[in-house]
Amino acid sequence: MRYAETGFNLEVDLTRGNIERVETDPRDTELYLGGLGTNAKILWDRVPPEVEPFSPENLLIFSAGLLCGTPATGCNRTIVSTISPQTNLMAFSMMGGFWAPELKYAGYDKVILRGKSPDLVYLWINNDKVEIRDASHLQGKGATETAELIRQELNEPKAQVAAIGLAGENRVYFASIEQGRSSASRQGLGAVMGDKGVKAIVVRGTKDINIAKPVEFLGLCNDVLEYIKFRNQNPIPGVMTILQGLGSPQEMATHDEKWHTENFMWGNSRVRRRDFWTDEVKKAWTQTMDSMRTRLISCFNCPMKCAATISPPGQPTYMMKCFSKLTYTMAAMSDLDFGLRIAQQATEYGVDGFSTPQVMAFALELYENGILTDQDFPEMPADSEGRFYWLLDKIVRREGIGDVLANGTYWAAKAIGNGAEAYAHNNIKKHEQLPLKLSMLNPVYFLMYATGEKINITQIEGQFPQAPYPKREHREAFVKDWFQVPDEKFKQYFLDWEPRGENSNPYYPTVQMSCDIVDWQEKMHYIDDALGMCAGLSSFPLKPPYHIHNYPKFISSGAGIDMDEDKLSQAAKRYRTLVRAINIRRGMRRKDDKPPENHWKKRFPELEKELLDTYYNFKGWNNEGIPTQASLRDLDLNYVGEEFIQRGILTNDDAPSKENSAEKVQQ
């Protein structure tokens, strides 16, 4: 018997219209857990580096995490993986909501799409009955509108729908997959779905899943719920409002936006407005939010309420998540009313709320600086808000300059030339990042930005505070009940971290400490992404209810896999390394492991080199960032090592032997 997982994947060949229910190997679950871990294994096995993102041979995998659908609070993530058209590397993006548990209840752990459908279709998974259905009548429809129309035509109000909008259909490189309460937004997953001719995947499931030791498992779940209650009653003092509690950043409940609006950059990550947040702005924005926010809402099986339904007068109601609340506002130098309105349209089109505003602001900066001209913007309105609406429309339709911009700032700048590349200044691995420009290099964030392959906007942060507390007594108070640490040394690291002086950035945390901290943070994110746990209850906030000490118990009693902290850490390291191996096989090297040049004003090349060298070594990677034969053997990834040698990526003595290029333009 399989526990927590169903033991079956749904394989869909869109070219042939063939659907198969395929039993999976339980040994893969032991080695790679599920979700991201087994997605990576499938991509390694079945998508060689010669496969382009828009090739029929590229796979698009929708995976429920290992513990999704169990009573584990907040465990509801769908992990969507493919090869990204924007980065040409492995993309994995998570969406919350209700889709993943529904898939489990229908009897499947993953849906694996391959090939391309000649016509626009949607997939209807209704327990054992699975059909590919015509979606020609949905062509051009918005993502939310599509979900509603499909539910009506199937007469299944409880069906969960993951759909793309016009942006996905037109293969916009930053197109998202929308799922009502949540979306898989980063790295152009929606473009790959559109390229495959799939408008939506619709799921309804009414089966049960098995739990290995139900009494023990429920006890653990209750402990988590109790702890959430405790943390809600005891917010962490001394950190910004949205980090004081649990959940994904509680943006929808927050009225005080002083911190974001004054510290994040506006426009295309270019201007900081230090005195923006006045009493008048606060009053106006509070009124806007209170009048448009109709309800705070949650994902499946979670007491937190991180999202909200937004009802802009005269526009359809939609669900807004997280920081997209501000991204359009800040890019357009406008106000919250505009931000909440344009986000409705952007959600219907199905685009990433971080890349899209930056791409539009980038276009306007090129215009203002004469690199693009009036001819590129025929009939564009004169006001900033009007221009944003105009650009959004052009981009998702790939019309005129919109066709170039639809590939994101990196590729658009290359195509435009004439100095445009200097304006695409906020990318990591060709993907738009958080609009932040800071002063002093932070060694922990340097490593996260440089080596991260998750490429989400919050990187792999969490667990360890983002900045030192000014007074030692506050730090002492913080570490007192910090039981989530994997090792007591982390408490000392934090206790000794000062805002100024010898023990401050950039030389403190020291190189070795920075490696330890980044590794811990990354491990927790990767575990969440395999189990399907919301980062808002585990890897993202300070002092979360899920951590390295209780996760093994959840896996043992839930999935029936004998697990302890070491074994779990080793499994996470294994599939994290596999993600890197996939990207290395696609040409990623040390040159790609870098933050945006202007992310910090004060840079320290020697220190940065030492950080990268030491971290590579710590992770078992050689000087080019390639996992070594020894580390691959240690992780039972001998097959990766063998292929690295066959392909000339490594020699037997672990020296890198060949540089490939990830610089391929996908069209």
Ligand code: SF4
């Ligand atoms: S913490 Fe928020 S984002 Fe996470 S599962 Fe709960 S409601 Fe969803």
